[in-house]
Amino acid sequence: MTTHLDTVVVGGGAMGSAAAWALASRGRDVTLLEQFSPGHLNGASHGATRNFNPGYADPEYVAMLAEAVRLWGELEADGGGQLLARTGVVNHGTDPRLGDVRRALHAAGLRAEFLDAAEAAERWRGIRFDQQVLHMPDGGQLNPEAALPVMQRLAAGRGADVRHGVKVLDVAVQDSGVRLTVDDGGSTEVLAARQAVVTAGAWTAKLLGAQVALPRLTVTQEQPAHFAVADEGALWPGFNHIPGPGPEFADWYSPVYGMQTPGEGIKAGWHGVGPVVDPDRRSFLPEPAQMAALQRYARTWLPGVDADSLTPISCTYTTTVDENFILDRIGPLVIGAGFSGHGFKFTPVVGRILADLATGEGTAPDIFSVTRPRRR
Numbered sequence: 001m002t003t004h005l006d007t008v009v010v011g012g013g014a015m016g017s018a019a020a021w022a023l024a025s026r027g028r029d030v031t032l033l034e035q036f037s038p039g040h041l042n043g044a045s046h047g048a049t050r051n052f053n054p055g056y057a058d059p060e061y062v063a064m065l066a067e068a069v070r071l072w073g074e075l076e077a078d079g080g081g082q083l084l085a086r087t088g089v090v091n092h093g094t095d096p097r098l099g100d101v102r103r104a105l106h107a108a109g110l111r112a113e114f115l116d117a118a119e120a121a122e123r124w125r126g127i128r129f130d131q132q133v134l135h136m137p138d139g140g141q142l143n144p145e146a147a148l149p150v151m152q153r154l155a156a157g158r159g160a161d162v163r164h165g166v167k168v169l170d171v172a173v174q175d176s177g178v179r180l181t182v183d184d185g186g187s188t189e190v191l192a193a194r195q196a197v198v199t200a201g202a203w204t205a206k207l208l209g210a211q212v213a214l215p216r217l218t219v220t221q222e223q224p225a226h227f228a229v230a231d232e233g234a235l236w237p238g239f240n241h242i243p244g245p246g247p248e249f250a251d252w253y254s255p256v257y258g259m260q261t262p263g264e265g266i267k268a269g270w271h272g273v274g275p276v277v278d279p280d281r282r283s284f285l286p287e288p289a290q291m292a293a294l295q296r297y298a299r300t301w302l303p304g305v306d307a308d309s310l311t312p313i314s315c316t317y318t319t320t321v322d323e324n325f326i327l328d329r330i331g332p333l334v335i336g337a338g339f340s341g342h343g344f345k346f347t348p349v350v351g352r353i354l355a356d357l358a359t360g361e362g363t364a365p366d367i368f369s370v371t372r373p374r375r376r
Contacts (some may be wrong), residue, residue, distance in 0.1 A: 018351025101124025126304020
């Protein structure tokens, strides 16, 4: 038996939940399918903190930042709880783009100010600074554990059918739309939809590889950690630290990001350098050399933590070659993928763009096209 539907959203992580919310808010008939149960730890949208880092100079991202500030506010108002804690974010190190970032944010009405290292250290003594610091007060931390249920609840309240524990086994494009074969708790079901919005995260290439010539997507298992707080009086903004050319940075794997997770400690991690994995065959265990290097980082640059007291975390990145997202429509498929470890802050904007693509009410910026050449 085949069930006929209008729009199916495949994947109920952050982006799929936002797309379902946006579509249902427009009165559209939408069904959201998520293969795991609520609150699962298998993808990229769990945990209690993500940095809302405004540190962008590219006009497409800066415009999305300004819209994201507004839409997160709408979600908080409609959902009845805080999703964005405005702790501010500080970017420091040898990043030559900080001046461009400051100018772009000011042009978009977002705040940014330079501080010298001594002033920054006085404000945030848990972090060691050795160069000029860009402070962005409009940044802070988002809470995925709170945000996803809010978006799904609001979507369901506006008519969306939200189904967990339903795994999409196959997606096939047909003349009439999309045929989806799903496993619903051990029984196979066939769904025929006019269109599908695919926001499957690390599973995107597995589902669409035979249907769409996607840009290369690399799935990695990222391994940040929560470090215990050693200085209880320290204030903690979100932070991003760019390494320099000197020998003291020789064992860095990448820039470092971090933030405070209330009740869990100070999160810190390398960006996008974890081992390549199959999302269905992950170990969830930290890579020892990278974790040891992260501890050395904490000893040197985070005097407010205990570098020997930590709890590893595991999540996935699905990364494009240039770290720009994929937001596009190919026939009856709308695709949201490749968020490359920096997409969560844009979640409600991505939902809006995917809804525009599904309804024909708008397009995505060209930098997110499936067919655009991508070069690092």
